[in-house]
Amino acid sequence: MSSPSQLQAVLDRVDADFDQSLERLFALLRIKSISADPAFAADCKAAAVHLAADIASLGFAAEVRATAGHPAIVAKAKGNTGSRPHALFYGHYDVQPVDPLELWHRLPFEPVVTDHADGRKIIVARGAEDDKGQLSTFVEACRAWVAVTGSLPLDLTIVIEGEEEVGSKNFVPFLEANKADLAADFALVCDTGMWDPTTPAITTSLRGLVYEEVKIKAANRDLHSGIFGGGAQNPIRVLTRILGGLHDEHGRVTIPGFYEGVKDLPPDILAQWKKLNLTADSFLKPIGLSIPAGEDDRLLIEQISSRPTCDINGIVGGYTGEGSKTVIAAEASAKVSFRIVEGQDPMKIRDAFRAYVTARLPGDCSAEFLDHSNAPAIALDWNMKPLAAAKRALTDEWGKDALLIGSGASIPIVADFKRTLGLDSVLIGFGLDDDNIHSPNEKYDLQSFHKGIRSWVRILAALAEAPKT
Amino acid sequence: MSSPSQLQAVLDRVDADFDQSLERLFALLRIKSISADPAFAADCKAAAVHLAADIASLGFAAEVRATAGHPAIVAKAKGNTGSRPHALFYGHYDVQPVDPLELWHRLPFEPVVTDHADGRKIIVARGAEDDKGQLSTFVEACRAWVAVTGSLPLDLTIVIEGEEEVGSKNFVPFLEANKADLAADFALVCDTGMWDPTTPAITTSLRGLVYEEVKIKAANRDLHSGIFGGGAQNPIRVLTRILGGLHDEHGRVTIPGFYEGVKDLPPDILAQWKKLNLTADSFLKPIGLSIPAGEDDRLLIEQISSRPTCDINGIVGGYTGEGSKTVIAAEASAKVSFRIVEGQDPMKIRDAFRAYVTARLPGDCSAEFLDHSNAPAIALDWNMKPLAAAKRALTDEWGKDALLIGSGASIPIVADFKRTLGLDSVLIGFGLDDDNIHSPNEKYDLQSFHKGIRSWVRILAALAEAPKT
Numbered sequence: 046m047s048s049p050s051q052l053q054a055v056l057d058r059v060d061a062d063f064d065q066s067l068e069r070l071f072a073l074l075r076i077k078s079i080s081a082d083p084a085f086a087a088d089c090k091a092a093a094v095h096l097a098a099d100i101a102s103l104g105f106a107a108e109v110r111a112t113a114g115h116p117a118i119v120a121k122a123k124g125n126t127g128s129r130p131h132a133l134f135y136g137h138y139d140v141q142p143v144d145p146l147e148l149w150h151r152l153p154f155e156p157v158v159t160d161h162a163d164g165r166k167i168i169v170a171r172g173a174e175d176d177k178g179q180l181s182t183f184v185e186a187c188r189a190w191v192a193v194t195g196s197l198p199l200d201l202t203i204v205i206e207g208e209e210e211v212g213s214k215n216f217v218p219f220l221e222a223n224k225a226d227l228a229a230d231f232a233l234v235c236d237t238g239m240w241d242p243t244t245p246a247i248t249t250s251l252r253g254l255v256y257e258e259v260k261i262k263a264a265n266r267d268l269h270s271g272i273f274g275g276g277a278q279n280p281i282r283v284l285t286r287i288l289g290g291l292h293d294e295h296g297r298v299t300i301p302g303f304y305e306g307v308k309d310l311p312p313d314i315l316a317q318w319k320k321l322n323l324t325a326d327s328f329l330k331p332i333g334l335s336i337p338a339g340e341d342d343r344l345l346i347e348q349i350s351s352r353p354t355c356d357i358n359g360i361v362g363g364y365t366g367e368g369s370k371t372v373i374a375a376e377a378s379a380k381v382s383f384r385i386v387e388g389q390d391p392m393k394i395r396d397a398f399r400a401y402v403t404a405r406l407p408g409d410c411s412a413e414f415l416d417h418s419n420a421p422a423i424a425l426d427w428n429m430k431p432l433a434a435a436k437r438a439l440t441d442e443w444g445k446d447a448l449l450i451g452s453g454a455s456i457p458i459v460a461d462f463k464r465t466l467g468l469d470s471v472l473i474g475f476g477l478d479d480d481n482i483h484s485p486n487e488k489y490d491l492q493s494f495h496k497g498i499r500s501w502v503r504i505l506a507a508l509a510e511a512p513k514t
Numbered sequence: 515m516s517s518p519s520q521l522q523a524v525l526d527r528v529d530a531d532f533d534q535s536l537e538r539l540f541a542l543l544r545i546k547s548i549s550a551d552p553a554f555a556a557d558c559k560a561a562a563v564h565l566a567a568d569i570a571s572l573g574f575a576a577e578v579r580a581t582a583g584h585p586a587i588v589a590k591a592k593g594n595t596g597s598r599p600h601a602l603f604y605g606h607y608d609v610q611p612v613d614p615l616e617l618w619h620r621l622p623f624e625p626v627v628t629d630h631a632d633g634r635k636i637i638v639a640r641g642a643e644d645d646k647g648q649l650s651t652f653v654e655a656c657r658a659w660v661a662v663t664g665s666l667p668l669d670l671t672i673v674i675e676g677e678e679e680v681g682s683k684n685f686v687p688f689l690e691a692n693k694a695d696l697a698a699d700f701a702l703v704c705d706t707g708m709w710d711p712t713t714p715a716i717t718t719s720l721r722g723l724v725y726e727e728v729k730i731k732a733a734n735r736d737l738h739s740g741i742f743g744g745g746a747q748n749p750i751r752v753l754t755r756i757l758g759g760l761h762d763e764h765g766r767v768t769i770p771g772f773y774e775g776v777k778d779l780p781p782d783i784l785a786q787w788k789k790l791n792l793t794a795d796s797f798l799k800p801i802g803l804s805i806p807a808g809e810d811d812r813l814l815i816e817q818i819s820s821r822p823t824c825d826i827n828g829i830v831g832g833y834t835g836e837g838s839k840t841v842i843a844a845e846a847s848a849k850v851s852f853r854i855v856e857g858q859d860p861m862k863i864r865d866a867f868r869a870y871v872t873a874r875l876p877g878d879c880s881a882e883f884l885d886h887s888n889a890p891a892i893a894l895d896w897n898m899k900p901l902a903a904a905k906r907a908l909t910d911e912w913g914k915d916a917l918l919i920g921s922g923a924s925i926p927i928v929a930d931f932k933r934t935l936g937l938d939s940v941l942i943g944f945g946l947d948d949d950n951i952h953s954p955n956e957k958y959d960l961q962s963f964h965k966g967i968r969s970w971v972r973i974l975a976a977l978a979e980a981p982k983t
Binding site for chain 1: 550551552610611613614617679680681707721723725727732733734735736737738739740741742743744745746747748750751753754755756757758759760761797798801802803804805806807808809814817818821823825826827828829830831832833834835836837838839840841842843846848849851853876877878886887921922923924947950951952953954955
């Protein structure tokens with residue numbers, strides 16, 4: 046058990062060592078570990094090797110472990126006594142692709158600290174937040190504990206994967222195959238956000254994700270619209286007609302059965318959410334919008350966190366270069382994803398989407414589907430013991446009550462931890478809505494990084510004192 | 515006036531020189547004169563210089579002439595007496611872009627003669643037909659006349675432009691500025707097709723082309739669909755919804771006023787077209803289709819030649835790379851074109867399309883438009899004198915009556931010749947529906963090239979004997 050003076054010494058160490066923490070983060074950010082693009086496979090491996098070596102330097106038994114895809118890292122360390130709980134920390138070293146590159150103000154893998162429009166200091170790079178910056182808050186907190194006390198306040202396993210951004214397809218079998226090795230009392234996941242720049246939060250519900258790619262094919266080759274226009278079916282016409290019908294005029298998804306099993310929020314939660322007063326002005330104005338685009342009979346906070354949605358994430362077909370070309374393309378494709386909520390079965394949603402598209406195909410057209418993700422929604426136990434300890438620690442660090450919130454994003458690993466390892470997860474992170482994750486100019490507030498490290502220092506102390514589950 | 519024995523000598527010369535004609539065509543095909551892409555501007559100039567030098571070698575006064583875009587060629591030669599009509603020949607040396615390159619069986623600018631599936635010999639390359647192969651049939655016919663008789667049977671001006679595939683925006687002002695220099699009795703345009711591989715045709719009506727690009731913008735940056743999905747407007751959703759509504763379930767275009775001024779075919783023409791018996795089996799089966807996709811109460815031949823159409827020629831937005839990315843794009847765009855017919859005003863169609871899109875924009879979205887083409891439809895005089903002479907010559911060469919047909923494609927220059935130079939045009943070409951123009955693996959039948967040259971040899975003789983207009 047750590048004394049208050051010991052805790053203060055570790056926090057002081059974080060402050061004193063912060064410039065070095067930043068340099069270590071920069072070294073990690075310079076590695077182009079884009080998991081979606083096979084051209085960057087060697088960079089993914091390099092990121093894993095780099096991180097494992099750094100974690101090993103803190104006294105962990107750290108290994109780079111092969112999976113069927115990009116490798117994972119497993120690192121273990123004993124705490125300073127044996128009776129404390131054993132936590133499994135999770136993060137991911139892989140990052141999203143960087144295109145459109147021309148919209149970045151700086152090169153995405155050359156991190157810098159710069160000034161945000163409103164004066165906040167920010168770290169800019171692909172992965173600055175998601176998830177290299179976030180996972181580094183935890184690694185740096187461990188480093189400070191080891192530096193000051195020579196050990197950690199509880200038993201820790203750190204597991205870091207390299208395929209989160211592409212659906213963790215090879216990591217889940219890896220968990221299955223290493224159940225015994227990864228045994229712990231609960232999981233800590235650092236891949237979520239704060240409520241706002243000064244209010245910490247723990248995420249207790251997550252939407253799931255069904256992500257489909259659909260390709261419509263018509264003629265056996267591209268055609269000249271002068272010769273065939275009017276007579277030949279155009280797959281872009283078919284694709285836009287089908288996708289353009291996915292929402293009705295009230296913002297509801299039109300796929301039959303889509304809302305089956307979706308429950309309304311309990312009145313007490315809805316009342317609590319109303320009090321948070323998330324408005325179009327505060328949430329949408331910074332991104333240049335003013336009108337909530339979801340179901341028009343729902344609060345904005347429901348639209349983005351407790352209601353299921355459908356978004357077309359990409360579409361392409363025909364001639365897309367400069368100028369004009371009078372072509373009728375042979376095929377057109379789109380990437381379509383669904384954020385799903387508790388009560389929705391991802392496989393049923395996937396099948397309903399495929400049936401919806403297939404039923405609307407005119408003659409001469411075929412559709413091919415590719416499954417990129419089908420992860421269910423998660424609702425965590427709000428009364429879990431480690432959660433209460435973590436909430437207390439966050440409140441101490443930020444001087445403000447930590448909120449328990451729902452997230453619109455999916456972190457499918459949370460369901461996988463429960464299913465494969467039997468672990469409940471506590472989701473704590475320091476991201477902000479304006480971090481541009483998955484977009485050009487991704488950033489992480491310097492304060493998120495600094496106070497994020499300090500937060501984990503306090504959380505580790507609090508967890509060491511808390512009952513095991 | 516040429517004697518029958520002189521004509522036969524010129525035709526024999528074409529046959530004897532055919533291998534060299536092919537070599538000269540190959541040299542032209544090797545030049546990457548893609549007008550749409552600024553990266554190929556030097557290649558366009560090289561094509562103009564190459565062609566002008568070749569035409570000059572036939573005794574023409576040939577010049578490469580600057581325009582505000584890619585240069586044009588103007589070449590003049592006097593016929594062997596002064597009393598014959600003066601014809602202005604038109605072609606274009608520029609070609610369409612080649613993407614998707616991976617669908618070409620051979621490199622697009624390395625021409626070869628190979629076997630078509632059904633045993634026909636074909637020339638394969640970008641531009642093999644459109645329009646390098648076609649314009650070369652005329653140049654090679656002139657070469658044969660000059661080789662055998664030392665001159666041409668009538669006064670000729672050859673004008674070849676370099677921006678047909680991008681809307682001739684700079685060539686039309688060039689015509690305006692050079693009216694006196696380009697005076698002639700009528701124009702010959704070689705950029706159209708035959709009825710089938712053994713039946714020659716003269717095109718007497720052409721659809722016009724309105725080609726628009728539309729870009730929908732929503733948020734001020736790309737967004738993460740986990741954070742913003744459900745709350746933020748998605749421009750791909752908006753674009754597909756708008757474009758997906760452009761056709762009704764009967765294949766009719768839904769833009770208000772779109773069919774205003776469009777007339778039904780005269781009963782006698784309709785009866786004639788019905789006899790041509792253009793079926794889905796003959797026309798669509800070769801491209802892997804079976805069901806006419808146009809207005810379901812119209813014949814297929816009407817759908818592709820006398821009825822106006824709308825096609826989406828390209829669409830792009832969001833993430834289109836490998837794998838998945840949970841992004842809500844800031845913008846999405848599409849290229850949309852309309853084949854229009856006699857009675858439709860291109861500017862009215864353009865404005866109606868823009869109004870249609872704008873009226874359907876939800877809040878928070880804006881639309882930007884770019885005008886790539888607005889050319890009216892053309893109906894030529896079926897009783898023009900040079901046309902009768904050319905029809906007779908074609909019938910002689912192919913041993914089959916030449917048909918007078920309507921074309922679904924636009925050749926906007928025909929309207930420009932009438933407006934700027936006061937010239938009627940005779941449209942003769944040797945293309946086939948399966949030539950893959952504007953597509954990968956563009957080809958030109960070896961027979962089209964060979965008998966095309968022979969056809970022009972006969973047409974020049976027939977025109978020299980015909981009344982001037």
